[in-house]
Amino acid sequence: MSLRPSPWVSVLYVVGLVSVFLGERVAGAGTGRLVLSGLGLALVLLAVAWRVTRTARASGDGRRLERWLLGLFLLGGLGLALYVLSSDVAPWGVPLKKQAPRLAVVLAALFPALLAATLLPLVLVELAVAAMARGPVLEMGRVRAALHSGLGLAFALVFAFSTMYVATQADVSWDLAYFRTARPGEATRKLARGLNAPVEVTLFFPPANDVRQALEQYFRELSRESGLLKVEVLDQAVEPARAKSMGVGENGSVVFSRGQRHERLKIPLELERARGQLQRLDEDVYRRLRMVARPRRVLYLTVGHGERGLMPQAATALEKARPGLSQLEEWLRVLNVEVRTLGVAEGLETEVPRDAAVVAVVGPERDFTSEELAALRRYVEHGGRLWLALEPDGPGLEPLLEPLGLKLLRAPLANDQRYLRISHQQSDRGNLVTASFSSHVSVGTLASLGSEASIVFPGATALESVEPLPKGVKHDVSVRASAETFQDTNHDFIPNEGEPRRAWPLVVAVEKAGVSGASPARVVAMGDSDVMTDGGPRGYGNPYLLVDTVLWLLGEEELAGEVSNEEDVPLQHTRQKDVVWFYSAVFLVPAMVLGAGFLVTRSRGRRRAPRAPGGGAP
Amino acid sequence: MMRTLLIARRELAAYLRTFQGYIIIAMVLAVDGLLFNAYALGGVSKRSSEVLSLFFFFSSGTTLVASVFISMRLLAEERQAGTLPLLYSSPVKDHEIVLGKFLSALAFLSLMTLATVFMPLLVMVHGKLSVGHIAAGYLGLLLLGSASLAIGTFGSALARNQVLAAVLSGCMLVALLTCWLLARITEQPLSDVFGALALWNQHFQPFQAGVVHVRDVVYYLLVTYVALFAATRVLEARRWR
Numbered sequence: 001m002s003l004r005p006s007p008w009v010s011v012l013y014v015v016g017l018v019s020v021f022l023g024e025r026v027a028g029a030g031t032g033r034l035v036l037s038g039l040g041l042a043l044v045l046l047a048v049a050w051r052v053t054r055t056a057r058a059s060g061d062g063r064r065l066e067r068w069l070l071g072l073f074l075l076g077g078l079g080l081a082l083y084v085l086s087s088d089v090a091p092w093g094v095p096l097k098k099q100a101p102r103l104a105v106v107l108a109a110l111f112p113a114l115l116a117a118t119l120l121p122l123v124l125v126e127l128a129v130a131a132m133a134r135g136p137v138l139e140m141g142r143v144r145a146a147l148h149s150g151l152g153l154a155f156a157l158v159f160a161f162s163t164m165y166v167a168t169q170a171d172v173s174w175d176l177a178y179f180r181t182a183r184p185g186e187a188t189r190k191l192a193r194g195l196n197a198p199v200e201v202t203l204f205f206p207p208a209n210d211v212r213q214a215l216e217q218y219f220r221e222l223s224r225e226s227g228l229l230k231v232e233v234l235d236q237a238v239e240p241a242r243a244k245s246m247g248v249g250e251n252g253s254v255v256f257s258r259g260q261r262h263e264r265l266k267i268p269l270e271l272e273r274a275r276g277q278l279q280r281l282d283e284d285v286y287r288r289l290r291m292v293a294r295p296r297r298v299l300y301l302t303v304g305h306g307e308r309g310l311m312p313q314a315a316t317a318l319e320k321a322r323p324g325l326s327q328l329e330e331w332l333r334v335l336n337v338e339v340r341t342l343g344v345a346e347g348l349e350t351e352v353p354r355d356a357a358v359v360a361v362v363g364p365e366r367d368f369t370s371e372e373l374a375a376l377r378r379y380v381e382h383g384g385r386l387w388l389a390l391e392p393d394g395p396g397l398e399p400l401l402e403p404l405g406l407k408l409l410r411a412p413l414a415n416d417q418r419y420l421r422i423s424h425q426q427s428d429r430g431n432l433v434t435a436s437f438s439s440h441v442s443v444g445t446l447a448s449l450g451s452e453a454s455i456v457f458p459g460a461t462a463l464e465s466v467e468p469l470p471k472g473v474k475h476d477v478s479v480r481a482s483a484e485t486f487q488d489t490n491h492d493f494i495p496n497e498g499e500p501r502r503a504w505p506l507v508v509a510v511e512k513a514g515v516s517g518a519s520p521a522r523v524v525a526m527g528d529s530d531v532m533t534d535g536g537p538r539g540y541g542n543p544y545l546l547v548d549t550v551l552w553l554l555g556e557e558e559l560a561g562e563v564s565n566e567e568d569v570p571l572q573h574t575r576q577k578d579v580v581w582f583y584s585a586v587f588l589v590p591a592m593v594l595g596a597g598f599l600v601t602r603s604r605g606r607r608r609a610p611r612a613p614g615g616g617a618p
Numbered sequence: 619m620m621r622t623l624l625i626a627r628r629e630l631a632a633y634l635r636t637f638q639g640y641i642i643i644a645m646v647l648a649v650d651g652l653l654f655n656a657y658a659l660g661g662v663s664k665r666s667s668e669v670l671s672l673f674f675f676f677s678s679g680t681t682l683v684a685s686v687f688i689s690m691r692l693l694a695e696e697r698q699a700g701t702l703p704l705l706y707s708s709p710v711k712d713h714e715i716v717l718g719k720f721l722s723a724l725a726f727l728s729l730m731t732l733a734t735v736f737m738p739l740l741v742m743v744h745g746k747l748s749v750g751h752i753a754a755g756y757l758g759l760l761l762l763g764s765a766s767l768a769i770g771t772f773g774s775a776l777a778r779n780q781v782l783a784a785v786l787s788g789c790m791l792v793a794l795l796t797c798w799l800l801a802r803i804t805e806q807p808l809s810d811v812f813g814a815l816a817l818w819n820q821h822f823q824p825f826q827a828g829v830v831h832v833r834d835v836v837y838y839l840l841v842t843y844v845a846l847f848a849a850t851r852v853l854e855a856r857r858w859r
Contacts, residue, residue: 025808149851156847160840164814167836176750177667177828568746570663581740585651590644597640604635
């Protein structure tokens, strides 16, 4: 006897399974779970019973179809039973999770596979049968193909999930992002080369350690620079007494020793944690090496005239916020230079302290008193080292600049072609970018780096040499603005008539013969103080300008050079670069693709064009 | 295999011998370039690794969208034009048709994706990037593109016309993309399943950061395999539908 196809039995079965799912996964607990799961189970049982009855009543191909469907129902039922066994619903009281946790996990992985192997073929078989609902006979070949398709899909899914599980459990990863241990930079190499007494570097690391290997490589390279630099690797656990004598209590330290002086550098033992430090290792090494190899010097920052301080200043009703000089202080600390303040309280009106290696006047807003200026002049005349960083709207400090043959032009400078975009406002034109350096040693590193190390001067003015220069004074314009820079006298950042364009001098290095046998004085005058502050952009050559300036003022210009740093830096572009990048990415390259497409399709069209009869031109 | 490659070559030539293929590549390049300039490079200055990561983030979006548009025509166009029976009657197997068409679309998408490589190279000019990071990002883009193209091929096999194919593929991709949201609101072990299924969130972000996990590579390959398998089954369904 042949029965009419009845998809409702399968629908009932699927609804039952969905109800069980909702009860177990959505309701979770309480009456809701009991009702939904119970109802679902009842519907599944009802559907199975219905299918059994239909199988018994059917005959021929109909019976085969019912048997296949019954088989799928029972397979799903088995999946449901495995779920019950693996869940907290345990017919015998204690859940299987507690009795046999591994078996519970196996069952938990098996039941979804069985349900997939039930539901997918069930849906496809019912679709195949529905397609033949009006046909005179049931084509079992089509039903079999649908069944196989469903089973194939289910097996593919099971395979995919199992493979994914294995891949997740046995995952291997490779971190290909930028990471490189810094190599000894030119400045550190020069420092090592200039050692005049033995310096020992002791690495306390356990054997077979990645960080130790990276450090060994670095110091092996550095120790080639000087026979006075000895490098030794020790395990603190093996040599606790030596470690203790150097103040080291555990592995993960590098100690720089000269006589009884020890400087320690802590580095984590795990490569992941040590990454950042290894990227700027050269800077840390340079600092420690300098601390043990060179005497400490003092740089005095004048105060009391609205100068830039070490700490940033918050905005007030009258003044805008001003960045501090903490970055400069950091660099000076690397050079083993201590920063102290110098004002009236410290005796600036009478004399500059004798231990002053350099006196810096950074961005004053008010005039100095005549006594202070006189003290500074005397300091310069007796071979002092002065660093002046001035602003267009600050005092001119003429009494100090005139004997040096310098004049501060108060007009601010701007550039409409080569400037750094920060706020994307017109005022960005005041952020001058230049790579125009002289061969003076105070900009030696910058000159060697060339355009790779442009400097940004945010809001600068120019300095001018007053000819003829006073006797014994030598000038070197070490940094100039780019040639298209104009004097923005009306502060509108637009080049107007009467606002000349020139390669304005921005930094001037001055040497002045000392009086009565004193060593020559050195002065660096800058037309901008922001170039020294924390507001200066990273990734540009500003730090080199500051470090080389300090080294020249200290008379240690032979130690100037690049400090290797592999740390990632923020990308900052000039407007020119932004424009080039924008147009190349948005217009040029797509246009090139279109052009290539035009050429390809056109040449193809020509090739396919029919030839004229008789072999003439088409 | 030869027949698969023959179909792939023929299909790829169909993309490249018409001007439309170049228009698609140019449009994707322009959109990528715009997003790169406006968001990855624009605003406050960012570290080079962050810029690169943002570039891959936006490129993954354009890759997903492009894959829908590329794949929608694969089988649906044949069905719409009535040429599918011709393919059926030729001595090629269903899986060869699916694989050949998929490979051609993948080659086209790869060409389009690799055409953007000048952007990360521009970052290298001033930034500190490793070639490995760029390679990892592009591997991620190609795997994501492969998976979404395979899903698109499946959608194209299901649909009667190209528009419906795009809608179906889009829906499936969105469903897979939003699996991470489901992972948030469900409990274990379902949340783990949904989390692992999420097409972008869990599996693409490591590539963006320059980290290659075997599990992520396997995931995209498996999605590609299952989707292509399903597309083949759909083609085979003509025997029982």
